[in-house]
Amino acid sequence: MDIMILAIVFIIYIFALVLVGYYAWKGTESSEDFMIGGKDTHPAIMALSYGATFISTAAIVGFGGVASEYGMSVLWLAFLNIIIGVFIAFVFLGKRTRRMGHSLGSLTFPEFLGKRFNSKFIHYFSGLVIFCAMPLYAAVVLIGAARFLESSLMIDFGISLFILSVIITFYVFFGGIKGVMYTDALQGVIMVCAMVFLLGFVYWLLGGVTHANTALTDMVGLYPASATATGGTGWTTFPELGSPFWWSLVSSTLIGVGIGVLAQPQLIVRFMTVKSDRELNRSVLVGGLFIAIMPTTAYIVGSLSNVYFFDKLGKIAVDVVGGNVDKVIPTFITMALPEWFVYIFLLSLLAAAMSTISSQLHTQGTAFGVDIYGTLRNKAKQKSDQITVTRLGILIAIILALVLAFSLPGSIVALGTSLFFEICAAAFLPVFLGALYWKGITAKGAIAGIVSGTFVSLFWLLFVFAKTAKGLGLCKAIFGCATLLPAMPWPYIDVMLIAVPVSAIFTLVVSLLTKPPAQEVIDKAFENIGNKGSEVQ
Template identity: 25%
Template sequence: MISESVVAAYLAASLALGAVFKSKADTIEGFLVANREIGDWLLAFTFGATYFSSVVIVVGGAWAYMWGQPSLLIPLFNVVLGALATFMLLGRRINTLSLEHNALTVPELFGRIYSSRGLQRLLGLMAAVGLTLYAATVISGAAAMVGTVFHVNLAAAAFVIAAIMAVYVALGGMYSVAWTDTLQGVIVAAGVAVLLAFSLGHAGGLAALENAKPALPPSKINLRLIFDLALLTSIAVWGLPQLVNRFYTARGPRVVRRATGIATLFAFIVTYGSFLSGLAAAVILQSHPPSDPLKAIPALASIVMGPVGAAMFSAAVLAAAMSTADSIALTVGSAVIYDVLGVRDTRALRAASFLSMIVAAGIAVATLSLPKELASAVTTIFKTGWTLTAGAFLVPVVATVMGARSRAAVVASSLVGALVALAYGASRAAHIAAPLADLSFAVTIAASLAAYIAASIAAPCGRALSRRGA
């Protein structure tokens, strides 16, 4: 009863925050960027909580459980490239550009810089598709944790989680997202740190993890896949709209600079805590392994923390899921209504944000109903969603922030990146062997970059030829 009460109180607090900020979110700017009033601590926590979801805790822990020590490359890249480099190289410039062009979404910033409504629609559509797939994996991870600990149906857990997120996002927009993310970020960091402490005590200390035997035999540990996932979960952040948009909400570039250290520390605690817990699971669960690697972290929490502690840890996983999925709901809703359809109405934005979570929950339920290989299925959908979104946005965002200006290159890069990502995703779903499938993200970004460079060179040549012909 204590654990259920804690989770219920947390969910009630999230809904209450949405209701509190409803009046501030009645304008388009208030709903989408919180009137650009966010300070350094809020920015750091809302960025970190959005970045690190239930995927890094449950699925990342499963990766460490399956693959052992090589998987620690992933948290290293997450901290250095995903958090520190994002704030230092991109954050302040993105904040400045969004203010200069009075842009409220990432697709709108491109539309205004390149004077192209069509480009805004194209990028809005790509964001909606890729992030809906990602949201499904976030909900899947949370449902797996909550369902295992509380012994409830996974499909029911997925829809309840999605519905609660959808309600408070629809109520308070970016205001409620930023404040609930901060609450959720504190819960996530504390929950991961406590689990790691209990796990290390049970396993025999940090030194014991050096001898952790991965659940998979060495022949099945794919180092290329680990490297690709490390890149995917780090530099992909540079092009994910729900994270890029966080810098729009800051009061100014100084806020971004002050938030850098806080966000990096948060990333270190959450990502290393999750992966080291996965290594501890490989030690502790060796004699009674779980039926699926995705259940390694829930099983670990139940053993080292007891029923009440595990239930409370599930609240941290739920918080991690909600802090990511609520941002995705807002981004997908604005992509469809604001960017693609051009509707500037908060009621329509609220409805679209709500529906996006219900659709994602439906995909999550379909994933959770698979008879086996759940961890593999969730990883595939997660990778497809992130790769598609990053393939469409990463190169254009970085090039534009650094001062390059070529609309043709942005369109070519975005289309090629998204199409390559979709091709890889379709091949995995159909179990068809694709070239360099283990490096799908690296190949996608390389193809997107090549398209950007080729179009940048070709566009001026084409204009010169047309002038000469005239």
């Protein structure tokens, strides 16, 4: 690998990020600029930022690695990402979120919920959940990028983590959401270009679409025994209905991530950065194309890496990397593609990681500065030091992410992503939907839904769901068994299928049994809901 060429590529890339970050910093003059970009973000930038935040190294490295082990059935997730993560999110949730958020004067997702229900507790508790849970997601995204640096450039894993953290923290710390979104847009363009080339090159390398897919199908005899034992049927077929593999794929991956995206605070806040519904409508096409290209390519390439590795080394992908699926995509790129593309793909992977982590840091920082500290601070004084405390929260967040990144085991990227998506969905999804569409939901009902969803999800992860309960060992230490419900299918049913219905039931029942919200609270929240063309004044 030519270090001089690599250095030039990186210098140009870092210079571009610094330049964009400086431009964002110059335009950041108020809390509103720092938190939601002044509510006048261009629709293309908003869409690219949304997509780049959504699709991180977790999708490319983590789920691409999962596809290398289990096959193309993961492609159903890409379909859900487009339909639910973009179309439904933008059209049915984004517009109401934007109008209601602007009416309420919200700067963050927890503040949106707190003001919608006129509840200081909801504001504080939601911020606490986000600030405590998101370091796991940030850590696995960091791991995905650092693994590629380790595999392709032979840079020590720990050093890679540190370099990434310093660069990302710099432009988030100074530029706020504008720094995040503008750099996201730049990084999103790099990601799309790299992935389009990657998909075309891989199919060319393997003899064309038909030949490559047929070769993968014919390798069914090499399908991992562990996958077959749990219900897997082949690289290009769906697992057996009701099997442990089926439950894991459908509940954890497809439902957990595919639907859990609707309750992601770092994505929801994007809807409040544009000035009208027209901007959201214009964002759908750009966002949809971005999501269609990115995960689809990662899942196809991950699956087809088995054909390449078997032809060259006589082994399937998971055996080549010693069982750590997080190394499959980096190893395949390094071995199979031209050296110049390794540089480009490295940039795209760094872009994917940096765009997602920057949004995570910004979300955690605002959760700390606005939602936790801001609700405890004297109201007259909290505005004066809001940005300063938010920046302190950003520093704490990156430190927590680094500690976890050094501590987590291998093959954790996809699982860690799923867990965060599901905890957020359990805590917020029913209440968020109710806040947008049901005027009868009460503050006590919302509190019951958020608290029940949070604690049921944590209980299920610690004591029932096999992947996490066995790995953490807390259930074994307390009760002497790996999981409290060992009979099929309970250890394989994802937390979202349990906690989200519980949260919804608590929200509904408590709302019906408690005093309806004050009319002025309803009027304030729904002030602009009927005004479809409303813009920021």
